[in-house]
Amino acid sequence: MTQTLDPTDTPTTGTDDPGSRVAAWLEAFQSALTARDVDRVVELFAPTCFWRDLVAFSWNITTVEGPDGVRGLLEATLDRTDPQGFQAAEPPTGADGVNEAWITFETAVGRGRGHLRLQDGRAWTLLTTLYELTGHEEPTRDRRPKGAEHGIHRDRETWLDRREREARELGYQTQPYVLVVGGGQGGIALGARLRQLDVPTIVIDKHPRPGDQWRSRYKSLCLHDPVWYDHLPYIKFPDNWPVFAPKDKIADWLESYTRVMELNYWSNTRAVSASWDEATQEWRVTVERDGNSVELRPKQLVLATGMSGKPNVPVLPGQDVFRGDQHHSSAHPGPDAYRGKKCVVVGSNNSAFDICGALWENGADVTMVQRSSTHIVRSESLMEIGLGALYSEEAVAGGMTTEKADLTFASLPYRIMHEFQIPLYDQMRERDADFYQRLEAAGFDHDWGEDGSGLFMKYLRRGSGYYIDVGAADLVANGDVRLVNGQVDHLTEDSVVLADGTELPADLVVYATGYGSMNGWAADLISQEVADRVGKVWGLGSDTTKDPGPWEGEQRNMWKPTQQEALWFHGGNLHQSRHYSLYLALQLKARQVEIPTPVYRLQQVHHTS
Numbered sequence: 001m002t003q004t005l006d007p008t009d010t011p012t013t014g015t016d017d018p019g020s021r022v023a024a025w026l027e028a029f030q031s032a033l034t035a036r037d038v039d040r041v042v043e044l045f046a047p048t049c050f051w052r053d054l055v056a057f058s059w060n061i062t063t064v065e066g067p068d069g070v071r072g073l074l075e076a077t078l079d080r081t082d083p084q085g086f087q088a089a090e091p092p093t094g095a096d097g098v099n100e101a102w103i104t105f106e107t108a109v110g111r112g113r114g115h116l117r118l119q120d121g122r123a124w125t126l127l128t129t130l131y132e133l134t135g136h137e138e139p140t141r142d143r144r145p146k147g148a149e150h151g152i153h154r155d156r157e158t159w160l161d162r163r164e165r166e167a168r169e170l171g172y173q174t175q176p177y178v179l180v181v182g183g184g185q186g187g188i189a190l191g192a193r194l195r196q197l198d199v200p201t202i203v204i205d206k207h208p209r210p211g212d213q214w215r216s217r218y219k220s221l222c223l224h225d226p227v228w229y230d231h232l233p234y235i236k237f238p239d240n241w242p243v244f245a246p247k248d249k250i251a252d253w254l255e256s257y258t259r260v261m262e263l264n265y266w267s268n269t270r271a272v273s274a275s276w277d278e279a280t281q282e283w284r285v286t287v288e289r290d291g292n293s294v295e296l297r298p299k300q301l302v303l304a305t306g307m308s309g310k311p312n313v314p315v316l317p318g319q320d321v322f323r324g325d326q327h328h329s330s331a332h333p334g335p336d337a338y339r340g341k342k343c344v345v346v347g348s349n350n351s352a353f354d355i356c357g358a359l360w361e362n363g364a365d366v367t368m369v370q371r372s373s374t375h376i377v378r379s380e381s382l383m384e385i386g387l388g389a390l391y392s393e394e395a396v397a398g399g400m401t402t403e404k405a406d407l408t409f410a411s412l413p414y415r416i417m418h419e420f421q422i423p424l425y426d427q428m429r430e431r432d433a434d435f436y437q438r439l440e441a442a443g444f445d446h447d448w449g450e451d452g453s454g455l456f457m458k459y460l461r462r463g464s465g466y467y468i469d470v471g472a473a474d475l476v477a478n479g480d481v482r483l484v485n486g487q488v489d490h491l492t493e494d495s496v497v498l499a500d501g502t503e504l505p506a507d508l509v510v511y512a513t514g515y516g517s518m519n520g521w522a523a524d525l526i527s528q529e530v531a532d533r534v535g536k537v538w539g540l541g542s543d544t545t546k547d548p549g550p551w552e553g554e555q556r557n558m559w560k561p562t563q564q565e566a567l568w569f570h571g572g573n574l575h576q577s578r579h580y581s582l583y584l585a586l587q588l589k590a591r592q593v594e595i596p597t598p599v600y601r602l603q604q605v606h607h608t609s
Contacts, residue, residue, distance in 0.1 A: 018094035022101040025118055030086045038074045042067045046122040050413035054129040055583045056105075056112045057081050058600035059590075061560040063413050063553040076600050082108040089113065098124070102404075109595050110134050110586070115411035127411040130586055136593060138196040163262065170264055175297045176202040177592050179285055181271045181525070182304035184213040185232070186571035188254055189578055190304060192233050192261040193585035199592050202296065203258075203304075204269040204287060210258045211251030212267075219334040220358035221247040223574075224350065224468035226383055228391035230574040231402050232257060233581060244379075244470070274301060274526045276565065283566065300566050300588055303521050307463060307538060307558075307571040310520040312513045314346075318491035322509065326491075329355060329512040335362035342505045343367070344496045346488055347512030348374045348444075350467050355510055356481045357472030366475075367482040367504050369496070373447040375466040376473055377455050378435060381428045386456070406579040414460065414540050414553055418453035425454035438477040445485060450544045459573075460555070462546035463538055464514050517609050518569050519557070526567075534562045535605030537569050548607055559584045561599045 025044060032040035045051075051070055052063040057077045064073045084106045092101035099118040106112065107130065114128040132138065139145050147159070157165075170176060178194055180187045183205025194201040207213060214221070223230060223245045227237050230245070235257060242249070258265045266289055274285040277297075285296045311328040319326065325337075329351040335358045343359050345352050348370040359366045377386070389395060390405035412420060425448055429436065440446055447465075449458050455466045467473065475481040486498040496504040517538060523531035537557040543549035554560075557569050559580040570584055571577060590597050 018092040018099040018101070019088070021094075021099050021118060021121060022088055022092040022116065025116070025121065025123070026086045026088065026101075026103065029123075030084070033078065033083050033086075036078060038071055038078065041074055042071050044123055045070050045126075046119055046124050049123055049125070050415060051123075051126045051128070052410065052413050054127075054410065055586055056107055056110070056114075056128040056130040057083070059561075059587065059597040060599050060601055061554050061558075061580075061583060062601045063415070064601075065413075065415060065553070073600065080108065080596070080598070083112075102407075106134075109590070113407070115407060117411075125411060125413060127407065129407070129410070129583070131582065133586060133589060133593075133595065136197060136589055140196070167264065170200060171202055171266070171294060171296055174200070175282075176200045176264070177298060178202075178300045178302060178588055179204065179283065179296055179298035180302045180304050180570075181285075181521075182306065182571075183207070183210055183258075183265060183267070184304065184306065184571075185250075185254060185574055186306075186577040186581070187302075187304035188258055188261075188263065188265075189233055189581040190302065190570050190584060191263040191265070192257070193581045194588065195261060195263060196234070197585055197589040199585070199589055200264075202264045202266055202298075204266045204271060204289075206268070206270045208268055209255055210265055210267065211254040214247040214251040214254070217247055217330075218332045218355060218358060219247075219336075220354060220361075222470075223247075223250065224379065224470060225573060225575070226387065226391060228393070228396065228402070228405075229387060231578060232574070233578050235260065236402065271525055276526075276530075276567075281566075300568065300591065302568045302570050302584070302588075303518065303525070304570045305518065305521045306515075307518065307573075307576075310516045310524075312516055313511055314488065314513055316488060316490055318497075321493050322491040322506075323493050324507040324509065326509040327511070329510055330515075332510055335359045335364060338508050339363040341365065341507040343508040343510070344369060344504050344506040345510045345512055346496070347371070347510075347514070348467070349464055349512065349514070352510075352512035353467045353469070353472040353476075355512060357475060360472075360475055360481055364508075366480075367484060368476060369488060369498070369504070370445055370483060370485050371487055372465075373445040375447050375449055375455055375458055376436075376439065376444075376469050377425070377428055377466070378432050378469045378473075381431055382455065382468060385424050385427050385431070386454075402578075406575070409575075410579070415551070417460075418449075418451055418457050421453040421457055422451065425449075425452060428454070435473075435477070439473060442477050442479060443483050443485060444476055457542075461540055461542045461544055464546065518571070519609060522564075522567070526564075530564050530567070532608045533605070534564050534567065534569075535603070536607040536609055541606070550606060552604075552606075557603050560603065561587070562603055563605055 086105045089102040089104045101116045103114050110130045110133040112130050117125040177199050178201040180203040183203050187203045191203040226243050227241050269287050269289040272286040282297045282299050283301045287294050311330045313328050339362050341364050343364045344367050345356050346369045356366050356368050458465045476483050489497050489499045496506050517536045519531040519534050519537050539547040539556050541549050541552035
């Protein structure tokens with residue numbers, strides 16, 4: 001007898017364990033999908049529910065909310081998606097009235113995996129993701145290439161012959177299907193994904209060597225995220241890799257990764273201009289490679305020039321008469337030239353603290369100018385409380401893979417993610433109460449986010465306003481780095497003057513003043529018209545500081561189609577570059593092999609920058 005699910009049932013004893021409840025729900029879900037009975041599917045979802053889809057149904061990255069959102073998604077996508085075979089991938093679990101399950105399924109064009117949470121027998125959250133296209137699977141494990149072609153073959157072309165021929169021809173005799181502008185971790189991760197999917201791709205970067213994006217930064221820079229959070233696709237960091245990798249070690253890893261993953265990586269290459277040719281449905285991109293002009297004609301253009309966008313450099317009276325050094329934090333060379341000098345760092349987020357710390361260690365006289373409140377979390381507390389369950393040695397020992405950790409994070413809809421974050425930061429607040437008391441006693445303007453949800457929500461909403469403390473906050477709390485609060489009014493020949501008249505003698509001014517939206521790169525490379533057509537990049541529409549509404553539910557314009565045909569944005573931290581590069585690569589591969597990709601809920605533009 002077929003078991004069916006009455007969605008009004010509540011948990012009971014006996015056979016109604018998490019496994020049977022999830023199995024009943026999935027069976028009812030699949031039955032309704034097969035019958036194309038959208039009303040019956042909607043009844044399986046709770047009144048408050050969230051379905052996050054990464055490409056599988058929507059050919060987009062989108063979250064629908066509530067029964068009406070589920071209905072809209074299915075009415076637009078169900079027939080062509082033809083989802084089949086929903087089943088639990090491992091035994092479901094239950095706690096606090098919630099049943100959870102990892103699931104697998106197939107669509108008309110590929111295979112998917114996801115996550116389900118049931119409350120009172122109905123779906124509260126559902127995650128569906130596409131991880132491979134049928135007939136275009138990555139050549140891994142039992143599909144891996146042989147490498148050697150056994151036998152005797154006249155005029156044999158070796159692996160090296162093929163690689164050298166490809167390097168000579170791609171971009172000249174043959175054109176890339178995808179051009180990735182920006183060769184940092186984002187562009188490299190995407191390039192690796194596309195390589196495995198056999199999509200002809202060139203990654204370009206202005207620096208002489210892969211990894212120079214990291215080598216060129218101030219010498220004390222290191223990752224503030226732990227190693228378990230930072231793996232690249234396919235090749236994880238070795239087991240003896242440091243928890244917090246120094247920038248030059250990361251640079252060397254990225255350089256070796258481009259070789260091992262056989263990327264077509266053009267260094268010393270600068271994108272000069274780009275335009276979309278409507279008639280040929282391709283981009284015309286002029287680049288300068290080693291001083292020579294080359295026109296590329298890719299079908300798809302990806303800007304992987306950094307999530308933070310273009311540096312925000314304030315324009316202030318007196319900058320033209322200031323006799324010392326002044327530069328944005330992204331151009332800071334390090335502390336070596338400033339021993340014994342008076343240094344003013346404008347800003348109070350990650351880069352500001354890092355630079356202040358390095359300057360103080362090198363014997364400089366350092367003042368931090370805090371212009372607005374900042375959230376600080378101690379690294380040890382973030383690792384143990386904020387990340388430990390998913391990204392730690394203990395998590396790995398408990399069977400948590402990087403892929404499962406990424407999907408667990410992805411399974412929490414952004415609308416309710418802050419509810420999960422607030423208790424974690426409450427724990428940190430209590431654990432480090434003495435630290436925060438000392439910091440605030442020193443005059444530091446500290447916050448926990450507008451709803452107490454802390455660092456990660458600030459990162460998702462605005463990409464700024466926080467510091468992961470690896471030691472420099474103590475310098476401020478102790479008074480070793482002087483702290484002043486206020487806005488910079490102007491510079492003189494040898495000082496920074498605040499709006500209240502405070503004058504700070506200075507030999508060096510570092511503007512740790514953040515970055516603009518990524519569409520600023522599109523304005524520079526293509527046109528302001530295209531940048532405005534695409535709109536602001538990053539943020540959720542939370543209507544909090546620097547993240548204006550309306551609510552959008554996903555990162556604006558990241559890893560998904562935009563209002564400019566064939567233009568994409570990719571980036572974020574190492575975790576996001578790793579995880580979302582898969583979904584962007586699948587979208588690009590589908591277009592290359594002409595799989596229909598009708599986009600559900602194409603990104604709307606509410607803000608131009």
